[in-house]
Amino acid sequence: MKIYFILSVCLISTLRLFAQNPRTLDSLFTRVESGNQKERINTYVAIAREYRQINADSTNWYAQIAIQKAELFKYPKGKIDALYEIGYAADRTGDYTQAVKLFNDVIAQSDSINYTIGLTKGYNGLGLVYELQGDYVNALHYHLLNLEILEKLNDRPGMAMVYNNIAIVYKDQKEYDKSLESHWKSLKISEESLDSLGMAISNFNIGHMYQLKGNGEQALFHYLKTKEITELINDIYGMGKVHHSIGDIYYSDKLYKKAFDYYSKSKAFFEECKANTDITDPLIGLGKIYLQDSNHARAQQYLSQALVMAQKTGHIDNIMNSSELLFQSAKQMGDYQKALDYYVLFNTMKDSTLNSEQIKQLTLLEAEYNFQKERASINYANERARMTLDQQIEKQRNTQNASIVGMVLLVGVLIILYRYYRLKKHANLELQLLNAEIQDRNASLSNLNAEKNSLIGIVAHDLKNPLSNIIGAVGVLKASEKEEEKIKFLDIVQASGMKLIDMISEILNVESIEQRVADLDLSSINLTEIINDVIDQFDQQAKTKNVQLVRDITENVHIIAHVTYVSQVIENLLSNAIKFSSEQKNVFINLSIDQSQALIEVRDEGPGLDEEDKARLFQKYQRLSAEPTAGEDSTGLGLSIVKKFVDAMKGGIWVESEVGRGASFFVAFELA
Template sequence: MESNIHSLKAQLATATGSERISCLLELAKATTGIDTPRAQQYVTEALTLAQKQGTHVGKCYLYFGIIHMKLGEYAQSLNALIQALEHFDAEQDTTNAARTRMNIGLMFLERNELQNAEPYFLQSLEDARTINDENLASYVYLNLGVLADKKGDPEHALTYYQQALALKKKFSDWSAVAGIHLNIGIIQLARNQLEEACLTTQQAAAQFQQLGDLHSLGLAWNTLGEIRIRQGKFKEAETYIRKALEISQTTGVKSLEIDAYKHLVQLYQRQQDYQNAFECLEHLQQLNTKQFNLEMNQQIAELKTKYESEQKAREAEIYRQKNIELARLVQQLQELNREKTELMGIVSHDLKNPLTGIISAIKLLLQEEDKLTPDTRLRFMEGIQNNSEWMLKMITKLLDANQIDTGYLKVTPIYFDPDPLLQDILCNHQQRAKAKAITLQYNPPPTPLAVYADLEAFRHIADNLISNAIKYSHPERRVYVRLLERGHRIRLEVQDQGQGLTKDDRSKLFRKFQKLSAKPTGGEYSTGLGLSIVKKLVEIMNGQVWAESEGKNKGSTFIVELPRSGDGHAE
């Protein structure tokens, strides 16, 4: 076993991809029961790789299930095995699905949940027959035999054991053959078929001796000792029991020694040799005490190992979570740094240019007042007004964005009909649309609608979307504005025939300071803040906003949905 583990470790050092997963699973199989925490680590690494590569995931869960079963962690075992079964069923991997069902049955069998175990064994057997896997069938028959035996159904137990025996002989699995013979002998003993039990158990003992399986040989000799006691053949009984006792002392298997002394007590009592019976009983009590202490120490050691393993897992999870949080903070800082850079660009360019124009116009008005005609002075004044309004709009948007980001912006939802407000906003944009020969088309809803939203926030949202549609549309196009009822929602749609959205545009949409591929068509300014403010206002009011476009130069439609009632849901 150790040489096999060393060989697998050597393969693991250079293995990659699917080969590494297989190697890890083989190592887990080899180390389970020897170094179970290490086996769990192998399977954990295998599962991580399997999930990345999309292969062997079911096998990893199967191995997890088997390991947890060995540790007596039945809830975790069942969970892992069910996940394995789901993967194998999805992949139509009948062989591994049947193996997994057998292990689920075995897990229930170990928990003594016999009614739960049986359906899984029977389904596994049916699958094994379907795929003609006689090796798998032999294991299932054996487990069904144990199940029937535990249920107190010796007839079915013997039938299953005989079927398993035939297949195990076919595959030359002599260790299993010997074990089945011993199980049959024990059933025959329970049914008081003493001669048959003796012959069958002697056959098992001979096979165990030939295989060099001392532990199982000790079990067989103890059983033969009990058979001979019942037959009244006390000398042969003591010979068998003493042989079992020798094996227990050679192998250090205390359970064999305890069983041997139990049989000796029984033997001497039958012979009315009360002195030896008392001495054996006294020794048996000492053994039971030692065994109890040993089992307690083993349980403590296992619990300590389990605790240390879980502690390491918890520490690894804490470390992973800290890394995730750190990555999130780094990303947040990078985003804030990008926004700061964009803001500095706005201050240095978008605000500086109109401010420079204002200062230049004022200087000219002051220095050349007598030389300027009234029309020229009026034109300069209009330029100052336009630049000032633009700067005010820019600063207002920056302040709005900051209020939303810091949580200072509060909304007060009320019920109102959005139609009159929308008509007022469209009226305010008619002059800008007319200047670009753009038609604003809006058909009011046939019946009054009620939306649950903040009045000024709704105005800001609609104003921004309509303004953008005009800004990014070429002259002589149409902008369609619709107000619709959609179940428990009110929908606002603003559709243009403009420059559309590319795939890259969609990834940037609704983020601050983002410049999209579309450019204003009439020399208008764009801060890159409008849509991000729209999104945050909509979300504050429990709504949704998104855009649809078939691609570049195919127009786009911006859609806002807000709740009709104050239940907080915009489905």
């Protein structure tokens, strides 16, 4: 991952500096419960955006919630914004094929509803992903399309951002002067707009370009300007980045004391804003300085921390840097076993980097070959056009014949090139489709394997207790001579056997249930009556656990659904709420009308769900971190079946929960 690239990839109209702020996440989570449905969807998209540099899985999770709600409440702009965040996550994790598909979807859907901001996001995403793949022609094409729209909108921060991205394309091709020219344009726009964030970004990138050109003095000048701005606007993450870069300049100049001070401050800033991905940079810097001073104990302390953090975040460059320095330290100390281990790790990472660079270089060579060939044909035509009639009088006939032959040959070459292009494009398309199919099949096999492992775990865990009860009861029966005692233990055997049958039947019937919900006959039903009936059924079970059922049910609510499956959905949610509630707790069942939707909420005061639990909640055979409070049994199938029932009835289901604060399950259906 290129530091330079991270610094310049900003959203279209926000120009957030460098990375996300954990404090912003706290604020967004407090807002997600307030406002109308559109505001809530926008908040979920904002949460997904904030998770970009932290956790791609979390970005996908919250964006999917936003998409589900946007489809349910007919808010296409919210869906487009969420699709962009998923595409951005795919780009960050290296799934470029999926990223291109999603960004094209963003463009198509934005165009269909005339959503200009969505178009700029889609063009921005395609420009970035093509730049990462080394396809600089397409990258520049989409950045220029984006710039054209932003100029019409007079979006000055957006224009500054695009000039930064264009500069990256030139920088990757080692055209440093063109790159600097684009960065200066970006800086000029930011200064005219009095945009402190934009000025900080452009000064940082200009400093980086001078550093690449070997002009440390100019690089330091612009880094110090960036430092001044980030301190003024109190951007903790930005201060962490620029302090690290200043430390690199001083390290290159062998001013190790100054370099140490700046690396230390960079580390402190990253720790303050919890930027785990970036803290590896100053850790490596500090390790280098201690290694330079032959203080191997401290060097290995910092470098080992950097290696662990880089491995957690998948930062290949820093895995290579830290493992190479650890190899040098271990070798100097005579610990050849550790030195060998670090050397193997370094070369493994180096090989993976070389493979990706080779692919990128092949793409560049191919683009350069086509460009030179096209330029040669254009130069040839221009040269012939510049010939004057006087210069060709003596050889007019021969020249005319030669021109005809040349044109025929040129047309023939163009036809061959065109057919080659078409064949290559077709072959690439087939290869992409084949790769996508292979990925889908691999994902399906992985899911099946995970279900198999979960099922084995359930069988091993949940069937163990009934079998133990049977074995124990049989042992007592053999030794007992009292008739009453024999009957008692025979009842235990029978009850345990029935429990085994029930659990096995539930597992075996899952596929049958999934097939039945494929084509339901939906009709208008009275949801109010169904919910009240289900609550009455569970009243005794709740009283047995000393749990209070509190209902707030809107009268005479009718929906389009299936009576049996709606009842099973509510029964499962209410049963789970009681199952995970302790004594003296409440379970709330609410039914309300939200615009054109009937909204059911089942809320408990149980242990709640963490992010990992919520991500697996509606999958089959899943065991969550929380346990039923009275030791009740669970196969992990209930919520997966509930999800299939709700989807089949064209409804929506989601959960909102925090650890230690209970869980609220929401189900929405269209009103009749």
